[in-house]
Amino acid sequence: MIDITGMTDEEVKSKLDPSSDVERAKELKVAVVTIQNPGVGKSPFFVLAAQPQSINMVSDFNKDVTSVVSSLCKREGTASLVSVAADGVGCDAKFIQGQLVSFLRGNNNHVALVDTNHNTKNFRYQGIGGSCVVILGNHVLDPALLPLAGVAQELWRVKDWASDLVVLRLSSAATVAKVATLINEEAGSVCTLCVTLYFMRLKLYAVNTKKAYYRDRISFLWASMIWLTSFEWKSPLGTNQSNMTINRRNLMTETIALVFAMARCIQAKVSYNRM
Amino acid sequence: MRDSLLCALMQVYVTKLKGKHKNPELPAKAMNFFIACESTSRKAFDFVSANMLGPCLRTIQRRNATTRQPSIICISTSDLESRLVRHFKTLPDYDKSTLTELLLDLMALKYLQSSHYQRALVLSLVESTRII
Numbered sequence: 001m002i003d004i005t006g007m008t009d010e011e012v013k014s015k016l017d018p019s020s021d022v023e024r025a026k027e028l029k030v031a032v033v034t035i036q037n038p039g040v041g042k043s044p045f046f047v048l049a050a051q052p053q054s055i056n057m058v059s060d061f062n063k064d065v066t067s068v069v070s071s072l073c074k075r076e077g078t079a080s081l082v083s084v085a086a087d088g089v090g091c092d093a094k095f096i097q098g099q100l101v102s103f104l105r106g107n108n109n110h111v112a113l114v115d116t117n118h119n120t121k122n123f124r125y126q127g128i129g130g131s132c133v134v135i136l137g138n139h140v141l142d143p144a145l146l147p148l149a150g151v152a153q154e155l156w157r158v159k160d161w162a163s164d165l166v167v168l169r170l171s172s173a174a175t176v177a178k179v180a181t182l183i184n185e186e187a188g189s190v191c192t193l194c195v196t197l198y199f200m201r202l203k204l205y206a207v208n209t210k211k212a213y214y215r216d217r218i219s220f221l222w223a224s225m226i227w228l229t230s231f232e233w234k235s236p237l238g239t240n241q242s243n244m245t246i247n248r249r250n251l252m253t254e255t256i257a258l259v260f261a262m263a264r265c266i267q268a269k270v271s272y273n274r275m
Numbered sequence: 276m277r278d279s280l281l282c283a284l285m286q287v288y289v290t291k292l293k294g295k296h297k298n299p300e301l302p303a304k305a306m307n308f309f310i311a312c313e314s315t316s317r318k319a320f321d322f323v324s325a326n327m328l329g330p331c332l333r334t335i336q337r338r339n340a341t342t343r344q345p346s347i348i349c350i351s352t353s354d355l356e357s358r359l360v361r362h363f364k365t366l367p368d369y370d371k372s373t374l375t376e377l378l379l380d381l382m383a384l385k386y387l388q389s390s391h392y393q394r395a396l397v398l399s400l401v402e403s404t405r406i407i
Contacts, residue, residue: 027381027382028348028381028382029379029380029381029382030347030379030380030381030382031377032377032378032379032380033359033362033375033376034375034376034377034378035366035373035374035375036374036375036376037368037371037373037374038366038368039367040367042366042367046359046362047347048347048355048358048359048377049347049348049350049355049358050348051348052348056381061379062379064352065355065377065379068352068355068356068359069359069375069377072356072359072360073375076363078369078370078371078373079363079369079373079374079375080373080374080375081375081376081377082374082375083376083377084376084378084379085376085377085378086378086379086380087379087380087381089381115378115380264374
């Protein structure tokens with residue numbers, strides 16, 4: 001924030017002008033605490049703190065906020081921190097991995113994961129985005145089958161990559177039913193696309209549903225993880241954007257962490273473990 | 276049904292219908308509705324409030340000012356703790372075991388605006404955000 005105490009209207013206006021010399025932050029990193037069973041009439045979400053920063057800036061913000069929440073929960077005794085979730089950007093990857101390794105070594109009481117909805121959305125860059133050729137055995141995950149099957153264009157030529165609803169519609173029973181009618185296309189590719197969409201949806205269901213039993217959730221997540229990390233890829237570009245290594249890392253982090261978090265939250269709402 | 280938003284809005288409407296009670300105490304549900312409406316869109320609030328005989332804009336602004344908290348980007352470690360403890364204590368079931376998660380996400384900042392409350396220039400996520 002820039003203090004404007006004592007400034008005249010004109011000075012404030014000149015600062016607000018797009019051509020002013022004020023250096024602006026590009027992003028705001030927000031830390032939100034979610035509380036399971038907050039009680040009737042209380043929101044489960046609470047915005048705790050935020051940090052203005054440049055794009056994907058590496059800082060100690062994650063570590064500091066996590067440490068404060070974790071130590072407070074320990075001290076209060078009645079609250080406990082179950083998980084820390086971030087999106088799949090590279091600047092948070094090291095923090096997430098560090099926290100998860102700490103948990104597995106028994107030093108932390110909370111897991112850390114990459115958010116499931118982000119992971120599923122990110123999978124589309126390779127899956128249907130066409131940044132690389134995604135192969136499963138002898139078959140190709142062929143996104144061209146989607147327009148052939150008459151699937152709505154906004155689902156496979158994505159404009160809003162941040163929307164959860166677009167992913168849900170893409171990996172819906174209606175889309176799979178449409179693709180499955182393509183009997184004149186190569187059967188292996190049609191099956192690969194249908195099963196991939198099925199597992200994408202299964203993964204989202206495992207985390208977002210309010211009704212499933214925790215053992216079922218873990219089974220669904222693990223099965224989805226095995227399928228979605230089994231692809232090979234070929235790319236003539238060879239850039240980071242066109243391979244699935246980052247996706248695999250995020251999927252693995254998420255699955256390992258959620259297995260523990262779900263087992264711990266047997267009586268609680270697992271669906272709050274997401275953004 | 277009597278506790279519903281619909282009944283609360285009807286109560287506001289009927290109370291002010293004859294013009295005798297110009298500034299009645301509004302039911303909490305109706306007030307929350309109008310505050311949410313104002314924070315979403317000022318134009319929508321004007322339209323809804325005028326047609327449903329709701330509170331004026333200044334009433335909403337006064338109400339918001341009483342519950343305003345310090346900026347979330349200017350807090351120290353001790354402030355973080357006290358903020359969290361204060362929130363925990365408002366929870367009715369806090370005495371029982373409470374499970375919490377921490378979510379960290381990035382949002383793009385686009386607009387530079389002046390905040391009269393903070394006496395500062397701040398960056399906001401959306402153009403329509405009004406910081407008063």
